[in-house]
Amino acid sequence: MPLSIRPATEADVPRIAEISMAAFDPATDAVSRNLLPAARREDDSLGDDFRNWSVMRKSARLKAARSVMLVAVEDAAAERSEQREGQEVVGYALWFRPLEEGEEEDGQGPAKNKAPVAGLDPDAVAALREVMMKEERASFGDKGARDVWSLDSLGVDPKQQRRGIGRMLVNWGIQKAEQQQRDCYLVSTPSGLPLYESVGFETQREVLMFGVPHMSMMKWHTK
Template sequence: MTIHIRDATADDLPAIARIASAAFHPATDAIAARLFPTQLQEQDSTRDNDIYSWRYAKKTASLSSPDAVMVVAIDDALPLSDQVVGFGLWDVYEDKPKPAHNTYTQTDSEKAANQPRSTVQEVPPPSFDQEANKDLDYLGVDPRHQRKGIGRMLLDWGLSRAASVNKDCYLMATPAGRPLYTKRGFEVVRTVPIFGVPHHSMVFRHGN
């Protein structure tokens, strides 16, 4: 297994959406379960298609956002169609002058992604900079390739980038994700319940 990290492209979006749908499925993820409740769909296949379409729209919007960076983990040993085995989505806030006029226009995909599926809104994760609103949006690893160190590689990519600009890193961890971040040196700032499940606001301080 030879894994490397590179910037995501539009060609990677189907694989990223597929991984996000599988790794954060309503059957195993509390937030996804509230966004896609079983009673709204009569057939699991219909719901799964709906989940994939929504994930695809969200990732398309993120890829085109000037304040987000998306990377993918690639396994060169796999067939070309299966080489994307994970992804990382980071919110990046850099010191740059604000334009005199807002020249950024939402695409159709962004508009679709921002439409709430229900009264439940996604919880914004915390950032590369303490003054920013968020940092590590989330990591996703193909369930078929978990426990191979891919999540750690994706996390280290972001930590290295943050270190290069002397920034701290912030994130909101699920109970399942917390051990990875704790082992890497993140500290719990506070714990908040989300849909009855404790989630942990965590920070990795530059210089740790």
């Protein structure tokens, strides 16, 4: 069935969260495992805390001014592609666009939500935030990633792997950056590294997150 990309809506958030939970399962992802240490129940299923946190986080990110959240959809009826009822979301990407001149950062991310989240380890959140702030300063100085297209999150339904879905979603942002003559930035998990290298991202440095090496990567359009 044909695949296409469209902007995400609030109605897509539960499915996006479901894909994110599978893509960043605490069993294999160090960040999720440390942020929500009790994410798994005794029967090895993912608990409500992880699901609720994922839905809340994705919904907040969708509303952030800089956010460009996309979904890859499989259209069950190509001739009705404009009708979303026949579409299945099989992947998503969250890009942050560059800030315009005079535009201020709106504080997207965990720091914006001050309410406690059940199951979320505040010390782990603070540690991760410090690592990411340090990494952005190392890459961009005090201004941070405000001038680049930044890929915050990418997830594909594990049952839909090897169809080029992740590549489609990454290339969307690369093309936007190229049109605007902006650079692209991301921090890759170990498993994501081959995809990002294949589309031209270059590793700048290693970033340790909870003891696991991640990679700070750039795709340059201004060099």
